[in-house]
Amino acid sequence: MDLSxxxxxxxxxxxxxxxxxxxxxATLHEAGFALTSEALDRDLAEGGFLDIGFDPDLGAISAALVVERLARLPQTVEAAASALIRPLLGDATPRPLCLVEEGKAHRPIRFLAPGATVLLVGPDRVRSFVAAPEHVRAQPEALYAYPMASLIAQPDDLIDHAVSADDVRTRWRVALAAEAAGLLAAALDSTATYVTDRQQFGRPLATFQALRHRLAEAQVRANGLYWLAMKAAATLDAGDAALAALHAQESARSCVYDFHQFLGAMGMTLEHPLHLWTYRLKALIGDLGGRGGQALAAADALWG
Structure with missing residues (x-):
C-alpha cells in the first residue's frame, strides 16, 4: 500500500x-491541565479543515492526517470526531461532536457542553441529540487535559441515524489512533528536547545509554502508530482500525510512564507542558473498551 x-x-x-x-x-508556562482555544477552533472550522472528510477525493486518510497534525498542538480542539465521523452524519450536525458508548454515558465525556451533538453508539444503532444546559454537568478541572463534562440527562426524542454502528466504531478507532499518534509524537519531541538540554553528572541526560534505548523504543512505537493509523484510515477496515487503536493504547500505557520518569519532578509540575499530551493519551486509554476491547475487536475482524 502506497501511503505517500x-x-x-x-x-x-x-x-x-x-x-x-x-x-x-504560545507561552505554556503554568498553562493549567486543559489548554483550549476558541479562536483556534473557529479558525479551523472557517478554513474547512474539519470538513475535509466530506470530500470524496480526499477522504478519511486526509482527515486522519489533519487530526494527527492538530493533536501535536498544546491546545486541544474537537477535531477527531468531527473530521472522521461527522461525514457519516451530514454537515448539518452541530459540532463539537461527543462520542458515547450506550450504557457508558456516566463516564466523563470529552468536549461535552451545551450545544454539542452527543452521539450514542450502541451495538446495532446510532442515535444523537443536541445537549442542552440541563443535560450537562461540567467537570471541575482535573487530570484529563481535555475539557470534560458529565451527561446527567438526555431527552426522550433522540434522532436515529441510518448509519452502521460498526462503521461508526471503525472510524472512532481510526480517530483514536490518529489523535494518539499526534499526541505521542508531540510528547516524545517535548521529552527529547528536555533530556537534551538537562545536564546531570556533567553531561546531557540524553547521552546516557539506558535512557537512549527507551527513547528509541518510544520513537519506534510513535512511528508504528502513525503508519497503522494511516493504513486504517486508508482502508477503513475494522481489523486495521482495531489494531491501530490497540497499538495506540498499548503505546500510551508504556510511553507516558517513561516520559514522566525521564523528566523527574519537572514532569509532575505545570511548569513543563508535557502533561498536555501525556494526560490526553491517558484519557484515550479507556476508549471503546480499552486495550482489551480493541484486542477482541481485532480478533473478531480477523478471525471472526
Missing part, C-alpha cells in the same frame, strides 16, 4: 502549519 502524501495532502498540512504557528508558539 499526495500534493493535495501536502498542501493541506502546510496550510495547517501556517494557520497554527501562532498557537504552537
Amino acid at each position: 502524501l499526495t500534493d493535495d495532502q501536502i498542501a493541506i498540512l502546510d496550510a495547517i502549519d501556517t494557520l497554527t504557528r501562532p498557537y504552537a508558539g
